Amino acid sequence: MTSRSDQLFARALQLIPGGVNSPVRAFRSVGGAPFFVKSAHGATLTTADGRELIDFVCTWGPAIHGHNHPRIKAAIVAALENGTSFGTPNPYEVEMAELIVTFFPSIQKVRMCNSGTEATMSAIRLARGFTKRDKIIKFAGCYHGHSDSLLIKAGSGALTHGNPDSAGVPASFARETIVLPYNDPAALDAAFAANPDQIAGVIIEAYCGNVGFIMPDPGYLRHLREITARHGTVLIFDEVMTGFRLAKGGVQELESSTPDLTTLGKIIGGGLPVGAFGGRADIMDHLAPLGPVYQAGTLSGNPLAMAAGIASLRMLEELDPYARLDRLGAQLRDAVQAAARAKGLPVQVPQRGSMFSIFFNDAPVRDYATALRSDAKVFTRFFHGCLDRGVYLAPSAFEAGFISTAHEGAAITRAAEVFTEVIREL
Ligand SMILES: *Cc1c(COP(=O)(O)O)cnc(C)c1O
Numbered sequence: 001m002t003s004r005s006d007q008l009f010a011r012a013l014q015l016i017p018g019g020v021n022s023p024v025r026a027f028r029s030v031g032g033a034p035f036f037v038k039s040a041h042g043a044t045l046t047t048a049d050g051r052e053l054i055d056f057v058c059t060w061g062p063a064i065h066g067h068n069h070p071r072i073k074a075a076i077v078a079a080l081e082n083g084t085s086f087g088t089p090n091p092y093e094v095e096m097a098e099l100i101v102t103f104f105p106s107i108q109k110v111r112m113c114n115s116g117t118e119a120t121m122s123a124i125r126l127a128r129g130f131t132k133r134d135k136i137i138k139f140a141g142c143y144h145g146h147s148d149s150l151l152i153k154a155g156s157g158a159l160t161h162g163n164p165d166s167a168g169v170p171a172s173f174a175r176e177t178i179v180l181p182y183n184d185p186a187a188l189d190a191a192f193a194a195n196p197d198q199i200a201g202v203i204i205e206a207y208c209g210n211v212g213f214i215m216p217d218p219g220y221l222r223h224l225r226e227i228t229a230r231h232g233t234v235l236i237f238d239e240v241m242t243g244f245r246l247a248k249g250g251v252q253e254l255e256s257s258t259p260d261l262t263t264l265g266k267i268i269g270g271g272l273p274v275g276a277f278g279g280r281a282d283i284m285d286h287l288a289p290l291g292p293v294y295q296a297g298t299l300s301g302n303p304l305a306m307a308a309g310i311a312s313l314r315m316l317e318e319l320d321p322y323a324r325l326d327r328l329g330a331q332l333r334d335a336v337q338a339a340a341r342a343k344g345l346p347v348q349v350p351q352r353g354s355m356f357s358i359f360f361n362d363a364p365v366r367d368y369a370t371a372l373r374s375d376a377k378v379f380t381r382f383f384h385g386c387l388d389r390g391v392y393l394a395p396s397a398f399e400a401g402f403i404s405t406a407h408e409g410a411a412i413t414r415a416a417e418v419f420t421e422v423i424r425e426l
Pocket of ligand 1 (some may be wrong): 117
């Protein structure tokens with residue numbers, strides 16, 4: 001008898017390319033068919049077949065308070081009473097902007113949009129419009145959404161599908177994007193030397209989360225800030241994943257660095273579609289209607305998305321859960337490391353706060369090239385072993401794991417047991 005998920009997937013495959021609306025959901029890199037989810041509460045997903053799974057994907061980051069949190073739900077319901085979209089300014093947008101600038105001191109002005117992809121695409125256009133230059137720098141393994149200029153050596157999703165450089169991106173566009181290794185200050189110096197007065201912007205995931213979780217070497221972000229400032233290049237921190245996840249003020253708070261522009265998404269939508277970009281007022285004022293850089297959105301600042309996001313941010317403000325989340329992350333890391341040590345299996349578990357990765361790799365992972373040396377076959381067996389026991393990790397060896405406050409207690413304890421058991425049997 002085929003499962004309900006298998007039946008749904010068979011129908012989806014007829015009509016939706018690959019059966020999914022975002023490629024990594026298709027389980028291609030780990031094999032097998034994806035499960036369908038009918039509901040999600042707290043740390044738990046319930047599949048269409050009624051299985052309960054402890055979820056470390058957290059809808060790829062947004063669900064920091066766990067799924068379907070009563071307070072976020074109530075905020076959406078209250079907003080819904082007044083209508084779903086107005087096409088005119090609404091009060092929530094102002095409150096959201098005020099919250100964002102409070103937590104991110106580098107952001108003086110901010111514009112809302114509908115996804116992280118829109119945020120990064122618009123920030124790049126703004127950097128180009130502001131500097132009147134064309135070239136941008138990104139780093140191998142960093143993912144900034146799927147716009148043309150940024151979909152080059154873009155980490156997990158693209159990696160998993162074997163086409164790190166997407167078809168359909170004209171070579172002439174790709175030439176305007178310089179891709180450098182992450183954590184390599186000499187490569188940055190060389191790129192600036194080779195392209196004098198041509199680099200509009202540098203975009204970076206200050207902590208990488210899209211080729212697994214990778215942290216910068218000490219001093220690297222400072223070097224990046226200095227060299228961009230010296231060359232009049234706009235420094236963009238893509239904090240779509242890390243903003244409000246690792247600290248209320250994101251990686252820039254943890255690392256005391258000040259980018260010119262920041263992109264946000266995921267958590268600031270409380271589980272609804274959202275993105276935002278903001279930063280120095282003199283740069284942001286180049287946006288239409290004040291300036292010549294065009295950017296717009298029918299549903300931007302949508303009242304339901306704003307209400308959900310505001311509720312999520314207010315809870316972070318009140319609860320300040322970051323120390324708690326870090327303890328949960330450390331508990332998982334310690335369990336994996338102890339089990340791997342007992343087994344003699346090489347593993348790296350970079351972890352900070354509620355983000356972690358499990359790389360089956362004998363050397364520390366510090367960039368795209370070293371991440372790729374991880375043993376994806378061992379990861380696949382680990383992934384399925386965990387899933388069979390009710391623990392859901394992202395279906396790729398090159399993704400970060402996410403923890404929510406709802407994982408505290410039973411879910412973390414159970415996951416640590418499962419990781420230990422599965423590693424023992426690998
Ligand atoms: C998820 C992500 C994006 C893209 O956001 P979408 O909402 O999926 O378009 C961009 N940058 C980073 C760092 C991300 O993690």
